Amino acid sequence: MSIVIDRVAGPTPGLAAFLLAHHADMEGTAPPESRHALPLDALLAPGIRLFAARDGDLLVATGALAPIEEQHEELKSMRTDPARRGEGLGRRVLHVLLDDARRRGIRRVSLETGSAEFFHPARSLYSRAGFRACPPFADYAPDPHSVFLTIDLSAP
Template identity: 55%
Template structure:
């Protein structure tokens, strides 16, 4: 009989080689899909900022995904670095990560969570996931500007 594994979401160790590989894959995909000026993904040093909390999703020894929440102000958070390993897609792990970060945003008392994602077909599954959770398209927020390669979405947590 195979050993039981447990899917867990916990604060991620940004020195763990498994997490670094996942983040490298994430940045590589972002740069492959968008021009450099339209890539807003955070690198490891930016994920270490005090305003950012980073979580990893693991199943046994495998790191299958990650997500981060950046505090923009006392009532507004930004979803960042949402990634599911390519080999683990289609298992509902993205929904687990999204539910986790939204629960954390509510626990912090945020009134809304916003995100930026791409307009290209590559990002369609992400846009669909976010819309299914109640995110609606909005204009730019924080330091973002209008960009043909960006979609901005916000979820009102008070609704």
């Protein structure tokens, strides 16, 4: 198996369906106003850095970085194909995203994820990578359905 993680510049085969499935996965986890996944058109907007992991032609994971302010970005659309969970794909995509941010001089990456049990594996992944709890950032407000995390990329 060879996983290739590339930056996505535009719509690619299977991307729309993969991201629609991401939204469907979260349907029952929180009310609509507490779900913050971006649609495909927003992920392809200028300034957003979307990455896709492929095993051959098969899309198996995604992740994106969206600017918040100078040297601060938000992690968005982290998703692994449910059939491929447990293989370390999320960890690999996260590593690529954080390396990309570091190379570009980004000092902080933050994220919002769900508080429901469904998101426990994601929260564990982020914690192992060095993310720590933080207050709501950007336009987010406190929400019992949300967990806010951040990592300082300038720390040794």
